[in-house]
Amino acid sequence: MTGGQALVTALAAHGVDTVFGIPGTHNLEIYRHLARQGVRHISPRHEQGAGYAADGYARTTGRPGVAVVTSGPALLNAAASVGQAWSDSVPVLVVSPGLPLRHPGLGNGLLHEARNQGAALAAIAAASIRAASVAEIPVAVAQAFAIMTSGRPRPVHLEVPLDVLGETDEVRVSSRASVPTAAAPADEVATAAARLAHAGRPVLVVGGGARGAAVQVRRVAERLGAPVVTTANGKGVLAEDHPLALGAGVHLPAVRDAVADADVVLAIGTELAPSDLWYGPLPLDGRLVRIDVDPVGVLTNAVAEVALVGDAAATLEALLDQLPGVPHGAPAVESSARRAAQWRDRKRADAEKEGAEWLPVVAALTEALPRDAVVAGDSAMVCYFGALTNLPTHRPGSFLYPTGFGTLGYGLPAAVGAKVGNPGAPVLALIGDGGAMFTIAELATAADLRMPLPIVVVDNSGYGEIRNEMIDRDDPVHAVTFSSPDFAALGRAVGCHGVTLDDPADLASAVGKAFAADRATVIHLRHSDPATSLQQGAQP
Incomplete structure (x- = not known):
């Protein structure tokens, strides 16, 4: 097998049937073999989105989520998602090419050259494993799965030098050993x-x-x-x-x-x-x-x-x-x-009391969500003040939230990953306007997949939490309030449905229709925030 074939064969042997990723010059030998091994590929529009989608997939299926990216900037784009997976103990495998085995120590300007991308990922993942030969690749895959699925789940980076991906060798690929679950003494x-x-x-x-x-x-x-x-x-x-x-x-x-x-x-x-x-x-x-x-x-x-x-x-x-x-x-x-x-x-x-401002939104969602629904939230006020403590859920893995790392932009791609992994479950994304813009390109991914996914954007015209902190500190309030795009129109522009609401009372009906739609629906809820009104006149 070539290195790329050995890699994909080993992933399939470990039960991987879906990967999220973006092809690039250096990882094409991996992409060559995905369909041949029956591995479905989902195409997010940014590597950070690929990592968050793999995270949402993992949290809701109980199986490791896999992202395949290319080297250098693509891998570093995915790094934030690796940090989030580490923080929340989620088994995510990020696979990338690496520099050739005999690449000059100080570099020579190769495309996507990074001095030590493995060290960068090792700082935020459980491990960064580099397979130095074709024969080693199945072992490296097995090691990655052993780390992810034994003890506390953590993300792993697997790197295969780009020249090794194209080399050929005799390879033995075996399925992973079962991991025992032991009680305390x-x-x-x-x-x-x-x-x-x-x-x-x-x-x-x-x-x-x-x-x-x-x-x-x-x-x-x-x-x-x-x-x-x-x-x-x-x-x-x-x-x-x-x-x-x-x-x-x-x-x-x-x-x-x-x-x-x-x-x-x-x-x-x-x-x-x-x-x-x-x-x-x-x-x-x-x-x-x-x-x-x-x-x-x-x-x-x-x-x-x-x-x-x-x-x-x-x-x-x-x-x-x-x-x-x-x-x-x-x-x-x-x-x-x-x-x-x-x-x-x-x-x-x-x-x-804490979430009073968001209770009308939460009440509408409570009315609209089926008992088995999955909500993928962002680091947004409507989530951590509103939904976290006030929205009832009824099964494990039904509320996806970027807790420890506190990343922005998680909710939309995580919802896509959750829906891919659980196509029969009702999945909803609940995000703020500020965080939405971090991964807004994933609207196009949702549109391509033709999935009935409500994407609720609660718009308070900027970074509301940081704006409030500035006010509480009696600091100059700046860089936190800005005009939002027409999210409904943006959704329609990339192939989603789009609805604009000014009253949370209309949200339950809109969500119900979105669950029955033939594609994703962006529901733009324009939220009246007193702090926003207070500060908008002071903005340049």
């Missing part, structure tokens, strides 16, 4: 079970690492009678209409109070990160039992009384085997439900 599980069994006021804090353990999370919560709050990436692990569900929003005052009131807090698959907590760490001293697949993560941000290192689902199953049944029968169950309802009411009040 039995004696440590027993210690945790004993601690939890005597809890009178337990609380569960659930993160994205529990997405594969939704059934076990529900069973443990019901066994303990424990209210459950989630991080952004854990949103939907417990359906938010469950009697014990508080929903997402660990940063809210009511959640902090609930944790302070608890005698035991069980944290599952969360790093308890500042990007989730916003206003400082939770009060957990002496009361924390923690489950995490990452032996470093389980020690980070909070010291646990009992730390269990293991797969969330397997460890919770082992824990359930040692937890007694619900004590005292129906009265205890009713008491737990009342306790959860009290905290849920307080948390809802906090969420509605």
Whole structure:
């Protein structure tokens, strides 16, 4: 096989049937073999979009998402998506050519020449693997998948020198070995079970690492009678209409109070990160039992009384085997439900106060979205103040949000990737006008795919959060307010439908029609922002 053929054959052997990417001079030997191996190619309009689409695909399918880009500027365009995947623990594989094996050490001006692109990606990915021969390529692919699918999921960069892609050698390609899912050690599980069994006021804090353990999370919560709050990436692990569900929003005052009131807090698959907590760490001293697949993560941000290192689902199953049944029968169950309802009411009040400006949008989406819908959000005020804590979701991986890295431009291409990976699911993109412009070209990708994808652009004329921060600091307000394009017309120009709204009351109907459409629909909701009106007169 040539190096390109060996690469694509190895990807297919690892279950890859879809890649997102853009062809270039140096990666054509890869592209030559995609269709021959039955691998579908999706063509985003920018490499950053390819990476975010692979991310959305991975978060909603549970399988690694793959982006194929060319060398130099294309790979560096995709770097932001790699950083986001690292931050949110998403298995994304970015494949690129690299400089030839015998390229001069100080360079010679080769097209797309970058002095050490592997080092750049190694700084933000779990690994940057360089296959130095055709025979090594299948091994490198297997290593990449082993890194991505064992322990904590992380992104990987795989580089094949452009001359190796065209060379020929004897190659053996095998499918990947299965990765075992291990529970935490039995004696440590027993210690945790004993601690939890005597809890009178337990609380569960659930993160994205529990997405594969939704059934076990529900069973443990019901066994303990424990209210459950989630991080952004854990949103939907417990359906938010469950009697014990508080929903997402660990940063809210009511959640902090609930944790302070608890005698035991069980944290599952969360790093308890500042990007989730916003206003400082939770009060957990002496009361924390923690489950995490990452032996470093389980020690980070909070010291646990009992730390269990293991797969969330397997460890919770082992824990359930040692937890007694619900004590005292129906009265205890009713008491737990009342306790959860009290905290849920307080948390809802906090969420509605924080997100008051966005509640009409959220109410319309709540009306329009089917129970199995997936919402791909951006780092936009309507998402982190509005939808995160106020929009109910009902299954894991149903709210895609760029939490830790906080990138802009994620929502639209992530929605495309989610819809590609889940063609039968209703998927919606929820983005702001500022972030939309980072990856607006992906409207053309959505149009080409003829997918019924509502793309809701909530327009507050610029970077509203940063504008508010400038005002709060009593700084000069500048560079944050600007005119938006006619997003509906822009959508129509590239082959989408386009609708402009001035009233959120009309949003539910527009979204319903978009789900039934023959292609993507851009829904431009012009939002009246008092800060915008205040500052627009001061803009040059």
